[in-house]
Amino acid sequence: MTAFLEGCRAAVGAAxxxxxAADMAGHLTDHRRRHTGAALAVIQPGSSAEVAAIVRLCRQYRVPLVPQGGNTGLVLGSVPDTSGAAIVLSLTRLHRIRxxxxxxxxxxxExxxxxxxxxxxxxxxxRLFPLSLASEGSCTIGGNLSxxxxxxxxxxxGNARELCLGLEVVTAEGEIWDGLRGLRKDNTGYDLRDLYIGAEGTLGIITAAVLKLYPRPRAQLTALAALRSPAAALELLASVRERCGDALTGFELMSDVCLQLVRKHFPALRAPFGKAHPQYVxxxxxxxxxxxxxxxxxEGVIGAALESGLxxxxxxxxxxGQSAGLWQLREHISAAQAAEGKNIKHDIAVPISRIGAFIDTTDRLLAQAFPACRLVCFGHLxxxxxxxNVSAPAGMSDEDFLARQAEVNRVVHDSVHRFGGSISAEHGLGALKxxxxxxxxxxxxxxxxxAIKQALDPLNLMNPGKLI
Incomplete structure (x- = not known):
């Protein structure tokens, strides 16, 4: 591979x-530190033309490549396997607002x-770019779209796909497709943009995007409501949407188990209520x-919900400041889980109307199969x-619990399927799923x-072993 690496140095600069090993280390381990791969090199191109040059070299020498942005993914999609045959193509130098x-x-x-x-x-x-994630301080636009x-x-x-109008992509052949058209209507054939979005770098490499902006809101107000059940949360959602329409921009469900973990591991965050409640929105x-x-x-919609007993x-x-404090309760759930110990995560989607029944059913199935397991359920209701997410029963070691991960996944994913849902809502499939x-x-x-993968990447060099 000496000639290949020399070609890469000529294309992007030896630096x-x-x-x-020390220079590559941060690029080889996934965000949750479950997997460490190996790589021939980490390449850091500084332009779309340099990305294309590296892809052409990979094609010439039959070297697989793993595109990587902020490496904040949760399904092992942005790290290489352990063979050491691939390069990691880090896109962090493509950081201009054009x-x-x-x-x-x-x-x-970019x-x-x-x-x-x-x-x-x-x-x-x-203006407002409304995509908002817990990892927004380190994740990248390319990763968001991929x-x-x-x-x-x-x-x-909407999700990232709905916030993007056009793309620039380096294809598996090392050509640059310039689809940076800021059009809301373009009915001229297959929508290649939507093909590359969500493809996790398996078809080509997104190098730039046209993103939608919106007027900045004049006000943003936050409330935390305590409820008895997910079914009550769905009733509240319907009520708020009917009264507030598009003004409703966030509606997050959290169980009491979630807030207990946050309060345990982040005691500086204030408890919102004097007593515990089963669910919060x-x-x-x-x-x-x-x-x-x-x-x-x-005030009108919350007042009506309180008066009705909902x-x-x-x-x-x-x-x-108070609004930020309420959001911190939600945003610290994952960190609190990590501090508590290993857990089995599920990023799932079901039709909104069936969420209450899904939670009740799946909670019961897990309690039967894994007595005393702790269910940490939260998300974008x-x-x-x-x-x-499922945490180990108190007193069980992480190792013993994780040994049953396949069994837990089967219960959860089969239930998701029965309710007409998806086993990946926003994290992707990567190598994990x-x-x-x-x-x-x-x-x-x-x-x-x-068939699409074979047509666009017949040599299987683009992020092999991921997604499909």
């Missing part, structure tokens, strides 16, 4: 071809742009009129996406996906 068009409400960002930097660039132009990321605002604005309104109008809407208690944030998905998709659907 951006990392081969020393342009902002406030009349067209679009922003062109794939290595940190999500938070894109949000800030939009804000500086008095995994079709969701986040907390999908209810109002964190909801946010964004208003284009005024803060007074937003507060009137929020909600047992509620807290309305009176300031930005407004769009049907739950992080339905690549085999699992074969149990739930039809041979016709799998065959179509494999």
């Amino acid at each position: 951006h071809v990392l081969t020393a 342009s902002i068009d406030v009349v067209n409400d679009t922003l062109v960002a 794939a290595g742009c940190i999500l938070k930097n894109v949000q800030d660039a939009a804000s500086a132009a008095n 995994s079709n990321a969701g986040g907390t605002a999908v209810l109002r604005y 964190l909801l946010e309104l964004s208003d284009q009129e005024s803060e007074a109008h937003a507060r009137q809407l929020l 909600v047992d208690d509620a807290v309305l944030a009176a300031s930005l 407004g769009d049907g996406n739950l992080h339905y 690549r085999q699992e998905i074969l149990r739930y998709k039809s041979p016709v659907e799998i065959g179509l996906q494999r």
Whole structure:
């Protein structure tokens, strides 16, 4: 591989071809530190042309490549296997905001742009880029699009696919497809943009994107409501949507187990209520009129829910600081779980109307199969996406619990399937769920996906072993 690496050095500069173990280490281990792979090198191109040059070299020498952004994925999609045959293609040097068009409400960002930097660039132009994730300070736009990321605002604005109008992509042949068209209507054939979004780098490499912007809301207000059940949360969702319409931008469900873990491991975060409740909903309104109008809407809908007995208690944030504090309760759940010990995570989606029945049924099935296991259920109720996680019973070692991961997954995923859902809502399949998905998709659907992969990447060099 000496000639290949020399070619890479000539294409991107010797300083951006990392081969020393210490230099590569941070690129080889996944975000949750479950897997460490090996690589021939980590290559850091600085432009789309350099990405294309590296892909052509990979094609010439038959070297697999693993595209990587912020390496914040949760399904082993952005790290190599242990063979050491592949390179990691790090896109973090592609970090320019190329342009902002406030009349067209679009922003062109390169794939290595940190999500938070894109949000800030939009804000500086008095616009909103609404994609919002817990990892927004380190995840990148390319990764967001490759995994079709969701986040907390999908209810109002949609997921990453719906926030993208056009792409620039380096194909598996090393050609650059310039699809950076900021058009909301373009009916001229197959939608290649949607093909590459969510493909996890298995068909080509996204190098830049045209992203949708929105007017910045004049007010954002947050409330936390305490309820008796997920079914009550669904009733509240219907009520808020009927009264507030598109002003409802966030609707997050959290069980009491979630808040207990947060309070245990982050005691500085204040308990919102004087006593525990079975379920909580964190909801946010964004208003284009005024803060007074937003507060009137929020107070009205929460007041009606309290009066009817649908909600047992509620807290309305009176300031930005209080709002941030309520959101921190939600955003610290994953970190609290990690501090508590190993857990078995599920990123699932079911039709919104069936979420209550899914939780009740699956809770019961798990309690029967794994007595005393702890169910840490939270997520984006407004769009049907739950992080339905299972923690070990008190006193059981992580190793003993994780040894039963396949059994736990079978109970959860089979239940998801029965309720008409998906075993991956926003994290993707990566290497972690690549085999699992074969149990739930039809041979016709799998065959179509494999045909697309064969047509666009016949040498199977683009992120092999992932997704399909």
